[in-house]
Amino acid sequence: MKSKVELFLFYLNLIKDRYAKIYLHAAILLFITILVSALTTFLPYLMKLIVDSSNNILITDVIDKNNLILLLAISFSTAWVALKVLTWTTNIFSAYFMVNIEANIIFSSFANFIRSKIDFVNKTDTGVLNSDVQRGSLAFGQIIYTIFLVLLPVIIQFLLIISVISFKISLSFTLFFSVATIFIFVLTLMLIRKSGSYFNEIYDADNSQSKFFLEKVNSVYNIKSQGSGDFETNKFRSICQNYIERVFHGNLKIGMLMIYQVFAVGVFLTGSMIYSVYMFNSNQFTAGDFVLISSYIIELSAPLVLVSQNLMQTNGHFVSIEKLEKYFKSPKDAVVESSYQLEETYYRFQDVNYSVNDVEILRNFNFEITKGTFLVIKGETGSGKSTFINLLLGINKIDSGKLFFGDLDISNSFSSKIHDVVSFVPQKSFIFSGSVMENILYNNNLHYSEEELIAILKEFNLYKILVNNNISLNSPIDELFKFFSGGEVQRFNLVRAILAKPEVLILDEPTSALDSIMAKKVFDIIRKNVSTLIVVSHSDSLIKLADAQLHFPLVQSQNLVKSGS
Numbered sequence: 001m002k003s004k005v006e007l008f009l010f011y012l013n014l015i016k017d018r019y020a021k022i023y024l025h026a027a028i029l030l031f032i033t034i035l036v037s038a039l040t041t042f043l044p045y046l047m048k049l050i051v052d053s054s055n056n057i058l059i060t061d062v063i064d065k066n067n068l069i070l071l072l073a074i075s076f077s078t079a080w081v082a083l084k085v086l087t088w089t090t091n092i093f094s095a096y097f098m099v100n101i102e103a104n105i106i107f108s109s110f111a112n113f114i115r116s117k118i119d120f121v122n123k124t125d126t127g128v129l130n131s132d133v134q135r136g137s138l139a140f141g142q143i144i145y146t147i148f149l150v151l152l153p154v155i156i157q158f159l160l161i162i163s164v165i166s167f168k169i170s171l172s173f174t175l176f177f178s179v180a181t182i183f184i185f186v187l188t189l190m191l192i193r194k195s196g197s198y199f200n201e202i203y204d205a206d207n208s209q210s211k212f213f214l215e216k217v218n219s220v221y222n223i224k225s226q227g228s229g230d231f232e233t234n235k236f237r238s239i240c241q242n243y244i245e246r247v248f249h250g251n252l253k254i255g256m257l258m259i260y261q262v263f264a265v266g267v268f269l270t271g272s273m274i275y276s277v278y279m280f281n282s283n284q285f286t287a288g289d290f291v292l293i294s295s296y297i298i299e300l301s302a303p304l305v306l307v308s309q310n311l312m313q314t315n316g317h318f319v320s321i322e323k324l325e326k327y328f329k330s331p332k333d334a335v336v337e338s339s340y341q342l343e344e345t346y347y348r349f350q351d352v353n354y355s356v357n358d359v360e361i362l363r364n365f366n367f368e369i370t371k372g373t374f375l376v377i378k379g380e381t382g383s384g385k386s387t388f389i390n391l392l393l394g395i396n397k398i399d400s401g402k403l404f405f406g407d408l409d410i411s412n413s414f415s416s417k418i419h420d421v422v423s424f425v426p427q428k429s430f431i432f433s434g435s436v437m438e439n440i441l442y443n444n445n446l447h448y449s450e451e452e453l454i455a456i457l458k459e460f461n462l463y464k465i466l467v468n469n470n471i472s473l474n475s476p477i478d479e480l481f482k483f484f485s486g487g488e489v490q491r492f493n494l495v496r497a498i499l500a501k502p503e504v505l506i507l508d509e510p511t512s513a514l515d516s517i518m519a520k521k522v523f524d525i526i527r528k529n530v531s532t533l534i535v536v537s538h539s540d541s542l543i544k545l546a547d548a549q550l551h552f553p554l555v556q557s558q559n560l561v562k563s564g565s
């Protein structure tokens with residue numbers, strides 16, 4: 001129970017930073033809800049008054065009697081309209097409330113995931129993440145909805161009904177009514193505790209289906225190229241079959257728990273009805289009393305079943321937000337805002353040790369990358385070149401020793417300001433949906449005229465794509481960019497990096513998808529624009545131009561030096 005409260009407060013805290021009015025809105029919702037409950041209780045009471053007045057032998061004046069009944073009937077219909085308007089207001093307002101909660105949780109999940117350490121990110125399946133976020137973001141709103149719009153109204157209504165019955169009808173009936181209702185509540189609470197594991201089963205089944213779906217939908221090209229369409233479809237068919245079985249199985253178990261509930265409410269309904277018929281027959285209840293009580297019994301049995309089913313669902317919602325919470329607990333990158341002084345030395349490694357996955361990449365490594373240097377990093381694939389570059393970008397952290405950028409120690413935490421002067425083109429270059437302009441000025445606040453941008457695109461032989469497709473710099477390329485060739489994407493990425501006007505440009509195999517003439521041309525442009533270059537490359541012509549080299553695997557070459565000396 002405590003952990004559910006903690007979980008609830010965790011999400012409330014998460015949301016309230018960006019949705020500050022959440023408490024006010026919840027209070028308004030609560031207020032409307034109380035009004036609805038009050039009116040719902042008041043209506044049957046009015047009905048009782050109408051029935052009793054029409055039967056009242058004490059009122060002998062026919063005109064008085066008719067006026068009274070008319071008045072009561074008008075009050076009844078007015079109250080009914082008010083009730084429906086209030087219910088409508090609740091629906092509209094709660095829709096607004098819920099979508100705010102949902103959007104805020106999705107936003108927080110995104111912001112949180114982006115700050116998570118790369119190892120955590122790499123281990124996360126996007127299909128599973130997507131399902132967990134969708135489910136969790138809806139679930140928290142549902143929990144609040146259930147509390148404010150299902151549970152509280154029924155409790156309030158119950159209390160109001162109890163007071164009306166105890167004042168207007170009989171204490172013994174009140175007692176019977178209360179005990180039976182409380183018994184049903186307790187039974188519900190006991191039943192829902194069992195349901196958590198069933199929900200987990202359902203959500204896990206859902207996640208494994210999403211996992212397969214998203215992975216394969218993103219690999220249709222590869223599947224087609226392997227001629228494995230039927231193979232994957234058959235695999236997915238059995239995954240779906242398994243999904244159906246697991247979800248149905250889980251729902252059946254939950255349904256079984258709910259049916260106990262329905263029986264309990266049924267017994268309550270029957271018992272109360274028999275009780276009030278007896279009271280009416282023995283003249284202890286008036287006809288009005290009987291109408292009132294039967295309305296209450298019927299009115300309360302439906303919400304009682306609803307409450308129990310909602311509480312069961314709420315337990316499922318708690319399972320969902322618990323599943324989502326684990327992403328929020330992910331290890332985060334330590335990013336600070338610290339400034340630095342850049343003089344001669346840009347990067348400095350001091351006695352650095354660094355391994356990934358038990359493979360030693362750096363051992364007692366001492367090295368400096370100075371201003372204006374052209375450093376080439378070479379070595380066989382899998383020797384740690386890209387991993388090394390991740391250290392320079394703050395994506396990975398060294399195990400021991402010290403790493404500096406200028407005079408700033410970045411051994412444990414990276415400064416977001418370093419990205420102002422360091423640009424990077426990854427081995428797997430990327431284009432996002434949007435326009436060419438948005439892609440080449442990605443996260444870039446410098447000002448360029450269209451002519452300047454077109455000039456640089458022409459230099460990189462990219463402008464012809466715009467001409468051939470008859471599009472401008474600002475046209476959306478959402479459908480087009482998937483057809484760009486590897487070399488085109490790579491050149492767009494190089495343009496993006498150069499437009500950022502960096503002090504240091506880091507390139508991971510930047511010309512791997514370019515032919516040698518294009519590679520030379522591109523490289524000449526890069527050299528003209530950036531002074532300090534760190535390039536992973538196998539190209540002999542590039543290696544010849546370099547001021548310094550690092551040959552991976554470094555640890556092995558260090559060993560060779562040692563064993564040779």
Ligand SMILES: Nc1ncnc2c1ncn2[C@@H]1O[C@H](COP(=O)(O)OP(=O)(O)O)[C@@H](O)[C@H]1O
Binds near residue numbers: 357359381382383
């Ligand atoms: N996060 C990681 N977890 C496990 N192994 C990793 C991780 N990152 C890199 N590796 C492994 O480290 C080695 C170096 O990888 P990488 O730096 O990408 O090589 P390359 O020199 O080809 O760029 C490879 O064997 C790779 O599989």
Ligand SMILES: [Mg+2]
Binds near residue numbers: 386427
């Ligand atoms: Mg690499």
